[in-house]
Amino acid sequence: MSAYLQFDQVSKHFPGVIALGGVSFEAHAGTVHGLLGENGAGKSTLLKILGGQYRPDGGRLLLGGKEVHFGSSSDAIAAGVAIIHQELQYVPELTVAENVLLGRMPTRFGILDKREAHRLVSERLAKIGVDLDPGARLADLSIAQRQMVEICKAVMQDAQVIAFDEPTSSLSHRETDILFKLVKDLRAEGRTLIYISHRLEELYELCDTCTIFRDGRKVATHPVMAEVPRDRLISDMVGRELSDIYDYRERPHGAERLQVRGLADGCDFTVKGGEVLGFFGLVGAGRSELMRQLYGADARGPGTVLLDGAAVPMGGPSAAIASGIVLCPEDRKEQGILATASVAENINISVRRHDLLGGLFLRHKREAALADEFIARMRIKTPNREQEIRLLSGGNQQKVILARWLAEPGLKVLILDEPTRGIDVGAKNDIYRIIHEVAERGCCVIVVSSELPEVLGISDRVCVMRDGRIVGQLARADADEKAVLQLALPDSTPNDLPRRTA
Amino acid sequence: MSTIPVTTLTPAAAAARPGRQRALLIEYSMPLAYAVLVAVLAATVDNFFSVANIVGLMLSVAQIGMVACTMMLCLASRDFDLSIGSTIAFAGVLGAMVLERTNSVTLAVVAGLGAGALIGAGNGVLIAYLRVNALIATLATMLMVRGLAFIASKGQAVGINSDAFIDFGDARLAGIPLPVLVCGICFLVFGVLLNHTVFGRNTLAIGGNPEAARLAGVKVEKLRVWIFLLQGLVTGLAGLILASRITSGQPNAAQGFELDVISACVLGGVSLQGGKARIFGVLIGVLIMGTVENVMNLLDVDAFYQYLMRGVILLAAVLLDQLKTRGERRH
Numbered sequence: 125m126s127a128y129l130q131f132d133q134v135s136k137h138f139p140g141v142i143a144l145g146g147v148s149f150e151a152h153a154g155t156v157h158g159l160l161g162e163n164g165a166g167k168s169t170l171l172k173i174l175g176g177q178y179r180p181d182g183g184r185l186l187l188g189g190k191e192v193h194f195g196s197s198s199d200a201i202a203a204g205v206a207i208i209h210q211e212l213q214y215v216p217e218l219t220v221a222e223n224v225l226l227g228r229m230p231t232r233f234g235i236l237d238k239r240e241a242h243r244l245v246s247e248r249l250a251k252i253g254v255d256l257d258p259g260a261r262l263a264d265l266s267i268a269q270r271q272m273v274e275i276c277k278a279v280m281q282d283a284q285v286i287a288f289d290e291p292t293s294s295l296s297h298r299e300t301d302i303l304f305k306l307v308k309d310l311r312a313e314g315r316t317l318i319y320i321s322h323r324l325e326e327l328y329e330l331c332d333t334c335t336i337f338r339d340g341r342k343v344a345t346h347p348v349m350a351e352v353p354r355d356r357l358i359s360d361m362v363g364r365e366l367s368d369i370y371d372y373r374e375r376p377h378g379a380e381r382l383q384v385r386g387l388a389d390g391c392d393f394t395v396k397g398g399e400v401l402g403f404f405g406l407v408g409a410g411r412s413e414l415m416r417q418l419y420g421a422d423a424r425g426p427g428t429v430l431l432d433g434a435a436v437p438m439g440g441p442s443a444a445i446a447s448g449i450v451l452c453p454e455d456r457k458e459q460g461i462l463a464t465a466s467v468a469e470n471i472n473i474s475v476r477r478h479d480l481l482g483g484l485f486l487r488h489k490r491e492a493a494l495a496d497e498f499i500a501r502m503r504i505k506t507p508n509r510e511q512e513i514r515l516l517s518g519g520n521q522q523k524v525i526l527a528r529w530l531a532e533p534g535l536k537v538l539i540l541d542e543p544t545r546g547i548d549v550g551a552k553n554d555i556y557r558i559i560h561e562v563a564e565r566g567c568c569v570i571v572v573s574s575e576l577p578e579v580l581g582i583s584d585r586v587c588v589m590r591d592g593r594i595v596g597q598l599a600r601a602d603a604d605e606k607a608v609l610q611l612a613l614p615d616s617t618p619n620d621l622p623r624r625t626a
Numbered sequence: 627m628s629t630i631p632v633t634t635l636t637p638a639a640a641a642a643r644p645g646r647q648r649a650l651l652i653e654y655s656m657p658l659a660y661a662v663l664v665a666v667l668a669a670t671v672d673n674f675f676s677v678a679n680i681v682g683l684m685l686s687v688a689q690i691g692m693v694a695c696t697m698m699l700c701l702a703s704r705d706f707d708l709s710i711g712s713t714i715a716f717a718g719v720l721g722a723m724v725l726e727r728t729n730s731v732t733l734a735v736v737a738g739l740g741a742g743a744l745i746g747a748g749n750g751v752l753i754a755y756l757r758v759n760a761l762i763a764t765l766a767t768m769l770m771v772r773g774l775a776f777i778a779s780k781g782q783a784v785g786i787n788s789d790a791f792i793d794f795g796d797a798r799l800a801g802i803p804l805p806v807l808v809c810g811i812c813f814l815v816f817g818v819l820l821n822h823t824v825f826g827r828n829t830l831a832i833g834g835n836p837e838a839a840r841l842a843g844v845k846v847e848k849l850r851v852w853i854f855l856l857q858g859l860v861t862g863l864a865g866l867i868l869a870s871r872i873t874s875g876q877p878n879a880a881q882g883f884e885l886d887v888i889s890a891c892v893l894g895g896v897s898l899q900g901g902k903a904r905i906f907g908v909l910i911g912v913l914i915m916g917t918v919e920n921v922m923n924l925l926d927v928d929a930f931y932q933y934l935m936r937g938v939i940l941l942a943a944v945l946l947d948q949l950k951t952r953g954e955r956r957h
Contacts, residue, residue, distance in 0.1 A: 421841055445843040459841050462834045464901045473831060474843045476824060485822050528842065 128153040128316040129174075129285050134183035136169050142340045143169040146183065149335045149345055153284070156307060156317040158327045158349065160361055161337030162519070162548030167320050169340075171287055174318070175207040176200030187285065205285045206278030210293060210546065212270050216263035221245040223262055224277045248280055252306060267407075268299035275306060286310060287318035292326060293546050296407040296574070297609075304330060322548055323575075324354055336360040362550045369553045370581030375564055377584070382537050382568045386427030387417050390593035395537070395568035400559060402583030403572040405612050410592035411572045412454050415539050419451040420444045431536060445474060448536030450529040452522070452543060454572070460525045461513045468495035468509040470524050475531040498527035503554055519551025526558055537568045544578060556582055576605055588612050655946065656895060656910050663914070667921055674924060681803065687890075687916035688805035689714070689864040690883070691909075694890045695816035696857040698908045701891055702820075703853055704833040704900025708764040709749060710861045711883035712771035715876060717742050717865030719775045721791075722784035722875030731790045738866040739859055745771055746858015750851030768884070775877040784875040795870030805867045812860060817905035829853060833900025889936070890915050893943045914939070 127150035136144040144166045151157035159167045172178040173185065176194030184191050187203060194200045200207075214223050221241045222229065230240040245258040254272045262270055271291060278286050288307070292300045307330055311317055321327055327334060328349065336343040336357065343360045346352045358369075378397030385392050391414050395401050403411045416422045418429060420440045429436040429449075436447045444450070453459035462470055472491045479487055495509040502523045506516055513521055522543060529535060540559070544552045559582060563569045573579045579586055586603040588596045588611040596611040651658075668675035693710055700707050721738035725731065745767060752763040786792060797804045820826035831839040832846050840846045869875045894911025896903045918939060922932050 419841075440845070441841050442843040442845050451841060453838075453841055458835070459837050462831050462838055462842075462901070464834045465831065469827065469831075473827070473839075476827075477843075480824065484824065485818075486824065486827065488822075 128188055130186040132184040134173060134180045136178060137181050145340045147342050149342060151316050151318060153316045154311060154314045155332040156311050156319050156330050158331035158334035159318060159320045160334055162361055162550050165337040166340040167337055171207055171289055174205060174287060201281055204283050206281060206283035208274050208288045208291055210289045212274050214262050214270055219259050219261055220256055220273050221258035223273055224280055248276055252276060252279060267294045285316045289320045290546055324357060338363055358549055369549060371556050371560060372582060373560060378566055381432055383430040384418060387425050388414060393587055393594060397566045398563050399584045400563050400569045400571060400582055402579040402586045403589060404579045404586055404608055405589035409589040411589050412541050415541055415572055419449060448534045451539045452525050454541035456521055461521050463514040464512055466510045467506050467513050467524055468492060470513050471495045471498055471527045474528055494531060502527055519547040522547060535567055538562050539570045541572045656907060660910050660914055671921055671924055683916050683920040684806045685803050687912050688809040689868055690886050690890055691809040691912040692812040693861050693864050693887050694908050694912050695812045696860045697887045697891050698896050698903050699829050699853050700857055701896045701898060702833045702900060702903035703829045706760040707857055708884045709767040709771055711880040712768045713742055713745050713858060713861040714865035714868060714880040714883055716771050716775040717862040718869030718879055719779045719784055719875035719877050721866045721869050722786050725786055725788050725791055731788060735866060739862045742858040742862020743855050747851055747855040750854030754847040754850035779877045786873045791870055792873055795867050813905060813909055820905055830901055889940050895947060
């Protein structure tokens with residue numbers, strides 16, 4: 125086996141940051157090579173160099189022993205490199221076939237030949253074992269199915285190197301299984317696969333070898349993934365030992381503070397002061413929808429929400445915030461951060477209403493001080509408070525959103541929807557600690573998550589949802605993986621993909 | 627909340643030193659370009675750098691300037707307003723008609739401002755609550771309001787005889803014409819509004835990401851209506867000033883005005899994607915527009931070529947902006 129893909133002393137600098145400092149590693153054909161590291165460790169930069177989006181400042185990139193220089197993404201595609209990005213890149217209004225063949229649609233006498241296109245694509249889809257209608261619009265497919273389309277495209281382009289950037293971050297368990305099978309098939313065909321994920325279980329299942337990054341440098345390459353103990357991987361990534369990342373501690377619970385009744389059918393629940401209530405369910409089980417209703421982000425049904433015995437008025441997020449209910453939304457980029465605004469602005473946007481001159485004018489100094497205080501307290505890695513938040517890593521963005529709500533003096537209910545999606549181990553640990561601190565203040569904390577170990581690790585109690593209803597509530601002592609999954613999975617488990625995800 | 631332990635701040639990579647000067651240069655590229663332009667013109671064009679000409683220049687862009695202030699807010703919130711040209715005409719016609727009937731300057735001003743505010747609020751409601759696309763909504767009101775101006779005036783200019791009202795556009799304070807002063811006040815007020823109030827910050831927030839702003843507790847719909855209402859109000863004021871300067875309410879006045887105002891904002895670096903705006907930039911944008919027009923008049927450039935030049939300058943400014951943002955992304 126020869127190393128098909130080689131990085132030789134590749135470096136990339138941004139102003140003030142060394143994104144990659146002379147990284148060398150090689151990946152062999154017919155293997156899956158895992159890349160691990162916290163956010164900001166350099167994995168994404170590496171992938172962007174491989175995909176032709178960035179040009180390296182130094183070093184060489186070799187494919188099949190020959191040095192290549194990519195000036196653009198299309199150069200990389202022409203050389204047989206495909207990147208399956210975390211944010212999939214497709215045209216929602218076009219069909220599966222049109223997306224797969226985008227820019228290379230077959231024509232007859234200058235007119236698009238749809239039949240031929242469908243034939244080509246269904247043939248290929250069948251070959252990789254995916255059952256999809258080539259005429260379906262991408263917008264009508266689930267995220268998992270869209271991902272399959274993307275992979276099919278890579279295969280059609282005859283990519284020898286396929287890199288996956290956190291492909292499972294928005295997939296359900298079953299969808300993940302299908303993806304894994306596909307990755308293994310591609311490996312068997314002798315392609316060179318790069319796989320980035322924060323989920324160690326996945327890496328153990330899929331990867332043959334792995335390379336670990338930290339702060340833009342390679343920490344180690346482990347030639348045989350299966351022989352590396354989990355603790356070693358984590359300490360390599362974080363640079364320190366982490367005993368239990370969930371940091372759970374027993375704490376006394378107070379009286380029932382939050383009561384949710386009749387918002388949706390079969391979705392009543394209560395939360396005690398100081399309690400962390402976890403919500404688990406498959407994608408589309410209705411967890412996010414319930415939380416958005418509770419927060420007033422979506423129109424609320426006829427039900428009632430009682431907080432400390434008083435009804436919470438219906439009136440959108442601003443009314444919920446005024447009552448002390450806050451939400452860290454699921455989609456950080458689209459619903460959480462104000463991308464082009466500074467870290468300080470993102471922290472102050474809501475809390476500043478308490479502290480204004482004459483009820484109208486900003487107090488710049490106080491806002492700056494508050495921002496600095498939270499940047500230090502929550503270990504937000506940013507050059508300064510004026511940095512645009514979009515330039516921060518996902519974990520740090522999430523901490524900023526948390527800071528926005530922790531700054532609220534009247535905080536009573538903190539709802540977190542997928543708080544650690546796409547976030548590295550170190551930042552996850554920080555966020556779990558913050559969650560417990562908030563609970564210790566006597567607040568109610570609701571955590572919606574698709575990661576079962578996370579739900580089990582941090583919750584005092586677990587609510588399981590299926591098909592828009594709460595189908596079970598388990599105390600921490602009774603909640604184990606098996607019990608929760610039994611509730612979450614549909615009675616019969618068909619093998620096909622769900623038609624649509626919310 | 628003080629129970630969260632204070633831990634040592636892990637400093638991310640220190641702010642870059644060499645990038646800093648570059649960033650400053652990029653940030654002040656437009657004012658710098660304008661300063662160079664003025665210096666060159668002062669040296670080469672006769673009569674350009676005289677008090678009378680500079681005052682005339684500022685007077686010529688006073689209306690564009692004041693409306694550009696509110697258009698800046700509108701663009702910053704990722705919206706758009708095409709109806710301002712028609713609103714100027716309608717406010718002028720209405721003011722002149724009220725003046726004709728009642729002879730009361732106060733009533734005329736109230737009518738003009740009220741009409742402007744109402745049209746603006748109407749745009750705001752259409753866009754914020756009825757969720758009509760801003761381009762379509764204001765295109766519709768642009769046509770409707772222009773139609774109303776013609777209907778109200780029966781297609782004729784409405785003459786103004788009131789000296790008190792004419793003074794409004796003609797009076798000078800310490801040699802500075804009143805419209806220029808009003809425009810300056812607008813820049814001050816809206817500068818403060820943008821940079822030092824919740825209103826301004828939230829405007830930028832809804833422009834940057836409306837959904838995130840809503841989930842952070844910003845009352846997006848209400849804010850939108852307020853932005854458009856202010857826009858209408860200031861436009862009404864500009865319409866009254868114009869009527870006073872041309873001593874009549876003209877139903878066909880200010881055609882293409884909206885494009886001049888948007889051009890000035892874009893020249894001033896306001897992003898059409900929303901979320902970014904600088905009042906100082908808008909001021910420079912307005913001055914560039916005024917200066918170029920003024921110089922072309924001084925040099926007797928044919929009006930046809932003036933259109934060409936204005937287009938070229940707008941395009942150049944946008945391309946410059948593109949280069950800047952590309953620099954940001956690539957470096």
